[in-house]
Amino acid sequence: MSYQLPKFRHPELPVNDLGYTKADYEGAISTLCAGCGHDSISGAIVRACHELSIEPHKIAKLSGIGCSSKTPTYFLGKSHGFNSVHGRMPSVVTGAALANRDLLYMGVSGDGDTASIGMGQFAHIARRNLNMVYIVMNNGCYGLTKGQDSATADRGSASKKGDPNIYSAIDLCGTALQMGATFVARSFSGDKEQLVPLIKAAISHRGFALIDVISPCVTFNNNSKSTKSYEFVREHSEATGTIDFVPLHKEITTEYQPGHSHEVTMHDGSSIHLYKVDESLNPFDRRSAINAMEEHRYSGNILTGLIYMNLDSRDLHEVLETSHRPLNALDEADLCPGNKMLLNINASLR
């Protein structure tokens, strides 16, 4: 059962360029377990959209089934939402995005929804490079059905039930890279300072942007032998670097020291400033990204931050050469060839 948040807010909440407060980007109160990593991610989505001054109604939020897929109720209450079928959000969002290219598509999924039942659709949406943000709230287990291991659980990791997982884990970032995703990042629900700019960059990226966010399940998978617990992730994550996101219309106020940061201009004119920690990774080179991920996997650490971004990305609408006017705005005059053509077709069939 979802409740509406209380309407009362501090009268001097900061407003963004559109005059909206953060509250305008919130949704109903969460019904997830207290301390669930997913709620932090919802909060990060709210903050990113507010700070970027995106009109809430110009966002469509879509999800599959599972704890993670419930979260669209808890953010962006003024946006249309679609809680679809288990593992099938990618196809629904593909259709939606084809119908109207002018909205921002925010897809939310979980590790069961994406890496198991939805693996096929996930692979194909990545290779089609649909223009969307795809956030996986990855906790390594099935929460709603009470804690079974998911396909992203590391081999040997044990959830509350106690038995170590016997299968190898699917790395969604690695899979996305292999499938042709043009923006791949990993983050941690407990690190908003990293996550919020990554979401902003993902929104600005034109193409398929995956953020695999490790998001501990406090009820079933936050114990000492789990590799998806708050403690383990904090101890084992290694960031690729940090990024600042600067929207197009914002003045750059921070002074960036030359040599330490790398400025990248996004499709929409905004820019990100990337401070690299790991000099061996070049996030604009797919091979380098794949190597870095493999090396971290070998050493047992979790690579977080921006892993790969293709600045020459051409999204599905570009590839299909669809009209710049949204397809859902076209009418009879645009679409129907009229009776005269039928007369010609009839004549050719006699």
Place this chain on the structure above:
Amino acid sequence: MKRIESVNDFVIKFANVNGTGSASANNLFAKALFRMGIPVSPKNIFPSNIQGLPTWYEVRVNDKGYLGRRGGIDIALSVNPQSMAQDIREVLPGGYFIYDSTKALDLRLHRDDISIIGLPLTRICNEQYEDPRQRLLFKNVIYVGALAALLDMDFKVLTGLVEDQFKGKKNLVLPNIHALELGHQYVRNNLDCPIGIRVKKSDKVGDKILLDGNTALGLGALYGGATVAAWYPITPSTSVVDAFEKYAKRTRIDPGTGRRNYAIVQAEDELAAIGMAIGASWNGARAFTATSGPGVSLMSEFLGLAYFAEIPTVLYNVQRAGPSTGMPTRTQQSDILSCAYASHGDTKQVLLFPSTPRECFDFGAMAFDLAERLQTPIILMTDLDLGMNDNMSEPLAWDDERKYDRGKVLSAEQLEAGVEFGRYLDVDGDAICYRTYPGTHPTKGAFFTRGTSRNEYAVYTEKGEEYEANMLRLLRKWDTINEYVPAPIVVDCGRATDTAVLYFGTSEESSREALDHLATEGVYLNAMRVRAFPFNREVQEFIQRHKQVFVIEQNRDAQLRTLLMAEFEFGPDKLKSVLCFDGTPISARNIRKQIKKHLDGDNVLPLHRNTALLRTGESR
């Protein structure tokens, strides 16, 4: 031996090897007759294979305009040694067997009760052509030329057709005409012609066209305003999207910018295909997918979502023989139940049953209006016979004044003016609620679409009474739907009778012919063609009015009959089945035989394992 003698009334069956280009030559033959003003009905009977297996092409030629399969073969033309034994056996007594006599006919196959005509096709080809590919291709054209002489066809029509077919490709026109002449000349010089069966110019075709149902569906989607097509290749539906794409390329690309007013995505599977169609429809575009039985099975979960969340969706189902992979290149009407009640839980899906290419076009376009008006999936049920064969049809037509019915959608202005919005709130009693497209208004009209239960304002609920109220509203919506779907068509036999037949889709033509024939024997039956599910009240009254109704359908389990009994509670005694499920289109003779069997009183068959087989055995 009494030869079959007829003018403009016969069945000819070509036996070929698939992948040898025979279909286009056989089509040339059928179309030439059509151009001579004679109604034709060609049916391609092909294997699930690209090259090397037997394939047949059956052409019904009939001046009275019967277009269904009649049953029985008057002329067999066999150029495939693999199937020759079967081909010669199938010829009716008094009929004609034409074969490639380069190799002498196996004496064991010989029959005294038919005329056997040899054409040394391979020899002629070997003498004329060096290139093996040409030898193969022109063999087919040569026998068409030979048939022209044997049947007394107008040779000029054939050559004219070749010229049209290869317009602008002069290097193809002359060799084809030459091949036609080779066959024609051989027969003229060596054989008695015409044979007992012949053709003559007629005027029974009028302004009709020869078109396959799948192309008509693709055009229907185009004219209906579809902008998103998502699909996964599957026989026999593939050519629907091919046709949509072909005509979209001609008409939907902006000449200035080169940008397309459509998007076609070949999905990774049928689940994704319908997911995309649903996502696009949810977002205000007209979208469709096309598939066949196995695809419907995969789409079922999504069909339940679209039913329950009330999202317009258009699905074209070109049925083939199931279950499982079944006979993928043979026809059946066997997805009736799996579509009518597609998905888990209590669902009812709207079905449309076209029976001609013209109806494929009309219903194909209408499906989008219905889907958006009724906010539910519309499943158009055609089949391989209608979809992949050239069917003689009324010409296609479109009213240029026609506007699309986009259904109940609130605009930004209406929302701004303060119209009360509840996504599942029935404000005017037709059980259809207003919806909004994403992005319409900054603060009003957003809602959450979900497959879980929710209240009238689209807020999640697990309260039993709210769930129940919503399910009952969906049932009331079913009554509204009934007012929108195409009504059945009644054919009154003009005599007092308490017996009738009821059929749908591609059983129409054979049923019509069977009834005409029965009438000549003094058996009069009224007829109804059902064109949609939900069944119109007229269907109920029609069945009530008659003591006995034969339900003619092309599946094993009498699925439409089951649906009629489920929806109207008619007892099994009232509805008798006339069935055909061998993968070929139901024939007029088969229908006649089954009905007579029932009427003669021997309809109570002993309980026996082979009862169904006995009942549906094809007549010769």
